[in-house]
Amino acid sequence: MFRSFQCILTVAALSFVCSVPLAEADVIFSDNFESGVVGNLPAENEPAVGTWSYISESGDGTLRIDDDVVYQGVKSLYMTRPGDDGRGALTGTGVAANSEDGALLTLTLAFRLDGGTGEVSVYAQNAGTDLAQIGLFGDGTVGVVGTGWHWLAQTSTPNAWNTLVVTHQNGTTAWSVSTNGSAFETVTASPTTSNWDNLHFQFDIGGAYAHLDAISLSAVPEPSTFVLAVAGLIGLLAYAWRKRR
Secondary structure, three states: OHHHHHHHHHHHHHHHHHHOOOOOOEEEEEEOOOOOOOOOOOOOOOOOOOEEEEEEOOOOOEEEEEOOOOOOOOOEEEEEOOOOOOOEEEEEEOOOOOOOOOOEEEEEEEEEEEOOOOEEEEEEEEOOEEEEEEEEEOOOEEEEEEOEEEEEEEEOOOOOOEEEEEEEEOOOOEEEEEEOOOOOEEEEOOOOOOOOOEEEEEEEOOOOEEEEEEEEEEEEOOHHHHHHHHHHHHHHHHHHHHHHO
């Protein structure tokens, strides 16, 4: 009788698991720069997590809000490197500090490069150490740094707005990239499996400029967490039923 009850509980729980949709992504950091302030603390759209901080590495890199060239809304972030020494750069500190082991993280953003040259580098970091570098180049080339550059088949469009999606599961070394809705290409970047918790954006090469907008980082908990919770519930119910007998 007890085994029959266990089977009934198991079937019921599995049916419940299959009928429940997968956990929705939780936006843990975002900014569309509509506040008109670069480095707004905390982030404009998701104030609970993450802060921006300025970095102008050699003094002449430029960051400012632009209300002329925009992706959505009325403002975007302008980045340029007018000389050989400076570079416009922006760091989000602790933007994913609450992401769990095994969580699937997704970064989305819009970018635009004008002037024919230049590179926007998107760094995923852990405590300031690079885990992956995604390079977006003015000629449309897209690459990921692992042991050297991995050049992807996908491309971006110069002098126009493009979209970038990067996905990564904490605890792995794989990074998947999609530009303008292309099929995802997966690359092994840094050999470290530390959790992704910082964002860093940097513009290189003089004589050009770039814009960023609609930056969002979301996380989905590891699916096994939910399955384990259901399995534990089955065990508790079975134990309680047996005790009552």
